[in-house]
Amino acid sequence: VEATSSAMPFNATKAAEYGHANAVRPSEGQHVAPASSSVGASTLSEANHSVKVGGAAEGGNDPAAAPLDRVRADAGGQVLTTNQGVRLADNQSSLKAGLRGPALLKDFILREKLTHFDHERIPERVVHARGSGAHGYFENYRPLTDLTRAAPFREAGKITPLFVRFSTVAGERGSKDTARDVRGFAVKFYTDEGIWDLVGNNMPVFFIQDAMKFPDLVHAVKPEPHNAMPQAASAHDTFWDFISLMPESIHTVMWLMSDRAIPRSFRMMQGFGVHTFRLVNEAGKSVFCKFHWTPKLGTHSLVWDEAVKIAGADPDYNRRDLWEAIEAGEYPEWELGLQVFTEEQADKFSFDVLDATKIVPEELVPITPVGRMVLNRNPDNFFAETEQVAFCTAHVVPGIDFSNDPLLAGRIHSYVDTQITRLGGPNFHELPINSSVAPVHNNQRDGMHRQAIHRGRVSYEPNSLGGGCPFQAGAAGFVPFPEPVTQDEVRGKAEKFAEHFNQAALFFESQSAPEKAHIIAAYRFELSKVTVPAVRQRILSMLRNVSGELAQGVAEGLGMNLPEPMPRAIAKPPKPEVRVSPALSMTAYPGDGIRTRKVAIVVANGVVGEGVAAIQAALRDAGAEGRLVGPRIGPFTTAEGDVMEAAASLENEPSVLFDALVLADGAEAVATLAGMGQMAEFIRDQYRHCKTILALGAASGLLTQAGIAQDRKDEGVLLAESGKAAVGPFLKALTRHRHFARESDPPAV
Numbered sequence: 123v124e125a126t127s128s129a130m131p132f133n134a135t136k137a138a139e140y141g142h143a144n145a146v147r148p149s150e151g152q153h154v155a156p157a158s159s160s161v162g163a164s165t166l167s168e169a170n171h172s173v174k175v176g177g178a179a180e181g182g183n184d185p186a187a188a189p190l191d192r193v194r195a196d197a198g199g200q201v202l203t204t205n206q207g208v209r210l211a212d213n214q215s216s217l218k219a220g221l222r223g224p225a226l227l228k229d230f231i232l233r234e235k236l237t238h239f240d241h242e243r244i245p246e247r248v249v250h251a252r253g254s255g256a257h258g259y260f261e262n263y264r265p266l267t268d269l270t271r272a273a274p275f276r277e278a279g280k281i282t283p284l285f286v287r288f289s290t291v292a293g294e295r296g297s298k299d300t301a302r303d304v305r306g307f308a309v310k311f312y313t314d315e316g317i318w319d320l321v322g323n324n325m326p327v328f329f330i331q332d333a334m335k336f337p338d339l340v341h342a343v344k345p346e347p348h349n350a351m352p353q354a355a356s357a358h359d360t361f362w363d364f365i366s367l368m369p370e371s372i373h374t375v376m377w378l379m380s381d382r383a384i385p386r387s388f389r390m391m392q393g394f395g396v397h398t399f400r401l402v403n404e405a406g407k408s409v410f411c412k413f414h415w416t417p418k419l420g421t422h423s424l425v426w427d428e429a430v431k432i433a434g435a436d437p438d439y440n441r442r443d444l445w446e447a448i449e450a451g452e453y454p455e456w457e458l459g460l461q462v463f464t465e466e467q468a469d470k471f472s473f474d475v476l477d478a479t480k481i482v483p484e485e486l487v488p489i490t491p492v493g494r495m496v497l498n499r500n501p502d503n504f505f506a507e508t509e510q511v512a513f514c515t516a517h518v519v520p521g522i523d524f525s526n527d528p529l530l531a532g533r534i535h536s537y538v539d540t541q542i543t544r545l546g547g548p549n550f551h552e553l554p555i556n557s558s559v560a561p562v563h564n565n566q567r568d569g570m571h572r573q574a575i576h577r578g579r580v581s582y583e584p585n586s587l588g589g590g591c592p593f594q595a596g597a598a599g600f601v602p603f604p605e606p607v608t609q610d611e612v613r614g615k616a617e618k619f620a621e622h623f624n625q626a627a628l629f630f631e632s633q634s635a636p637e638k639a640h641i642i643a644a645y646r647f648e649l650s651k652v653t654v655p656a657v658r659q660r661i662l663s664m665l666r667n668v669s670g671e672l673a674q675g676v677a678e679g680l681g682m683n684l685p686e687p688m689p690r691a692i693a694k695p696p697k698p699e700v701r702v703s704p705a706l707s708m709t710a711y712p713g714d715g716i717r718t719r720k721v722a723i724v725v726a727n728g729v730v731g732e733g734v735a736a737i738q739a740a741l742r743d744a745g746a747e748g749r750l751v752g753p754r755i756g757p758f759t760t761a762e763g764d765v766m767e768a769a770a771s772l773e774n775e776p777s778v779l780f781d782a783l784v785l786a787d788g789a790e791a792v793a794t795l796a797g798m799g800q801m802a803e804f805i806r807d808q809y810r811h812c813k814t815i816l817a818l819g820a821a822s823g824l825l826t827q828a829g830i831a832q833d834r835k836d837e838g839v840l841l842a843e844s845g846k847a848a849v850g851p852f853l854k855a856l857t858r859h860r861h862f863a864r865e866s867d868p869p870a871v
């Protein structure tokens with residue numbers, strides 16, 4: 123078989139070594155040294171030299187992209203082969219002894235295909251199994267060299283490529299996106315000085331204080347081991363049993379019961395590094411630091427009834443949203459902010475900054491914006507990139523260091539360790555998505571799936587045979603912050619770790635009225651799924667230490683009496699510095715405008731086309747989408763005699779997949795829709811989920827039919843005669859996203 127330059131041989135490097143790309147056999151004794159500048163001839167790690175970009179990166183201009191070219195495979199115009207490059211004559215039938223005879227063992231082609239297929243799956247992540255990823259970049263605003271020598275923060279305008287993976291925690295790889303859960307927010311920075319993974323969550327605190335408890339927490343929340351139920355849900359006995367015995371978890375559970383646990387979009391949630399980290403500057407001076415990502419689109423969430431229905435209508439809801447936004451050029455963006463404080467400041471706080479169940483309120487240490495992250499490229503291949511990406515908290519670069527947070531300590535071990543099982547050995551750093559854009563040279567060798575072909579005899583240091591290379595970097599390398607340690611070895615916790623309720627109360631008291639109501643409803647729902655009354659009772663006794671209003675509301679919802687408050691671990695808890703922090707409410711981050719919001723414009727034959735066109739154009743101008751939804755998909759004739767295409771139907775994209783609703787005018791269309799049960803359901807869900815509804819002309823009858831009578835009209839339910847007149851008020855109402863003033867528990871509609 124002759125390899126031609128148009129049909130690229132699989133291993134171009136090898137062919138080149140023998141002198142020309144068409145070579146089929148090496149000539150005797152010939153050896154061609156690989157040109158050091160040629161990507162094809164170098165080792166994988168050498169090939170990953172950073173291609174640095176000054177200034178702001180354009181859409182898709184990602185310096186981490188080019189190194190991946192070496193492994194990108196495109197089959198366009200290519201012949202089908204086995205993994206060994208043998209061309210396949212027939213990919214339809216196995217080899218048999220006669221047309222009706224037995225299949226033959228010597229059919230290596232069938233066997234290779236089935237064997238590979240049998241091993242297509244790798245173990246899913248033990249937590250955060252379900253995730254979605256995207257490429258992008260970080261752009262630094264100004265030099266932070268006084269604080270840190272970390273490469274991404276060195277110059278103004280500096281661009282560092284990155285890959286982000288968002289995830290749910292408890293559900294399996296194929297579970298739904300809209301489970302009530304923490305969301306992972308993991309960022310891999312491909313810095314000039316190596317990989318830095320900031321493996322965070324969309325909530326700034328964690329359930330436990332010490333890594334020792336992590337397997338227990340995960341076992342408690344995962345499906346129960348005897349019957350593997352429930353999938354992707356914390357609403358079951360074992361989770362709440364564990365929580366009821368772990369008062370340190372209550373602060374994070376408050377966040378979990380809030381709307382933060384059901385984000386409208388990955389693009390509309392905050393991210394947090396959670397732990398206290400260290401920044402270290404060139405002079406070796408260190409400060410403490412907490413990392414915050416704030417989305418440009420603001421923080422927005424679903425409501426619970428909606429999240430439950432979306433799980434059926436589109437289990438890929440958040441994944442699709444991220445994918446479609448990036449495909450449409452609506453690149454999601456976050457601002458990175460730092461809370462920087464000294465050890466002396468930290469010592470004075472009423473809480474311990476090494477305790478991951480605590481935040482540092484912004485009132486004590488404000489957040490300083492330092493740069494922005496833009497996600498501008500979808501992965502080429504889900505498995506190769508999003509599934510195989512390996513985030514590890516141990517991956518830090520010079521200028522970033524750890525604090526003594528005991529939870530972080532466990533993570534520094536756990537993440538590298540888990541990849542060895544999940545990705546099949548210690549060479550996962552060579553997978554293209556994981557490999558550094560800074561050169562990698564060391565004396566680590568061999569192991570399963572080694573890609574690099576290390577040359578020469580030397581795989582030890584010190585050496586003279588290799589000219590002493592690779593050599594130590596000294597002060598230019600990673601130098602750990604020399605934190606003094608002179609204490610006895612103990613199992614235990616520092617005193618301030620024993621206070622569990624102050625910040626849970628701070629969180630609840632900082633919420634708006636609708637947010638508080640949603641938290642109470644979430645506790646009610648989750649605990650209503652708990653079958654053991656003693657567990658519910660213990661949670662209620664815990665909640666009494668958080669807020670009387672909360673405990674009372676939950677108890678009423680469960681038909682229970684309030685028990686005594688849970689005894690506190692310390693009799694006289696320290697007074698909190700802050701009792702209300704507005705930044706803890708999602709209302710603090712409304713975001714700018716309505717870009718990428720999806721509006722359903724319901725049409726049928728006989729619809730008044732002029733109104734539809736006016737609304738659609740206005741939405742387009744505002745960066746939102748007006749999607750035509752019909753009794754079925756396909757063409758419809760307007761009252762004016764034009765043809766409109768419905769992209770969706772009431773059946774295939776139900777109400778919960780839209781942020782707002784427009785009911786178009788036209789007697790014939792309204793009559794058709796009035797005869798469809800799904801229409802009333804569609805309207806009722808829009809209303810119940812507090813979305814903006816606009817009815818044009820005769821369509822107001824559909825509202826009445828759905829039970830939204832005159833006395834239920836509010837600022838989010840708009841009536842108008844013409845589309846043109848309605849545009850202004852409609853867009854204004856849409857900017858508010860939800861109209862919680864209409865909400866009641868139980869829902870009136």
Ligand code: HDE
Nearest residue numbers: 247249250287306307322328333336396532533536537540
């Ligand atoms: Fe993780 N966590 N974790 N975690 N975690 C994993 O690593 C672990 C914790 C977080 O998109 C695992 O590669 C321990 C806190 C994210 O690939 C595993 C402890 C925070 C992701 C693991 C924690 C996180 C993971 C599973 C306590 C927020 C997904 C697969 C000591 C700051 C990353 C894997 C991705 C994944 C262990 C606690 C966030 C098993 C032992 C706190 C976002 O190694």
